[in-house]
Amino acid sequence: MADADFLRIEGVSKSFGAFQAVRDVTLSVAQGEIFALLGGSGCGKTTLLRMLAGFEEPTAGRIYLDGKDMAGVPPWLRPVHMMFQSYALFPHMTVETNIAYGLKHEEMTKADRADRVREMLDLVQLTPFAKRKAHQISGGQRQRVALARALARHPKLLLLDEPLAALDKKLREHTQFELMSIQERTGVTFIVVTHDQEEAMTLADRIAVMDKGEVRQVGSPTEVYEFPANRFVASFIGSITTFAATVLGREGGQLRLKVADFGTEVLARDVPGITEGQAVTLALRLEKIIISQTRPEAANVVEGVVKDLAYFGKDSLYRITLPSGALVQVHAVNARRGDEAARVADWDDRVWLSFEPGAAIVLGD
Structure with missing residues (x-):
């Protein structure tokens, strides 16, 4: 059974002078998990990654890997490898010598080293490119060379800093699934740093969302x-x-809210700890709202007028003005083929918006 506390980060902080880059972070990562650190620029995710690699020492707190305290352990003695965003390949070397470079300090025979390189080439499907120089292969292939070099030493933990940032959109989407497949075959624990929410959602088993050096949610x-x-x-x-709302009470296991911008009451899924009379925020995902030109039979319904719309092919974005003047955005999938037929509504059309109580997110914070 995989160790649920394979990597433990306990109360870790990191300061650079008066600036605190990481604030009291506590996390546990299971063995064999793909775990993402997600956040915007300057949120502390890369600093945390560098502390895991041993390039930075925590100002406070402890890091344990496979039951061992990493305090004072230099990077070259940690069972950890870091794959940099730039890939850091040697352009004058071939694909196979780039992969072999990471093994130069390993205690192994020349034959064993060659076998390991062949194993890694096969793993990342680059055997036909073994003799090519790094500059003679594509960006996606260079990414796989860097991954193979990182995995060649059989690290217990692989750290990936924005691993797909240099790739174009289509190649990035394809490579995400390749990374997942390689991780599943090797069983190595991956920690991925990214600012791309779609990348984190696709790759990771769990995500830690970071902001201003703090972890705001893990799940x-x-x-x-x-x-x-x-x-x-x-x-x-x-x-x-989002809309400002007030909790009126509970009804049938749901919250009843007063939403001034809607001019009506709203039913939402219950949230523990929310109290009657509390001021809260009602948040609605754009794709959870249904737009129609006839009033639907639904728990929550509000009327409005189409102010703007944008056609994206597979879906359209509608901006709806409510009688209160509030603006609601809605994503609708274009399931039908055609020009006008693909649209649910047009500019200045009067429409109805509806959503289920389960789609209504109530936030007290």
């Missing part, structure tokens, strides 16, 4: 998207529209 992709713990996570993961 599976489904948990952080569908059940955000606070306004920051709700707005950072995906797209939302």
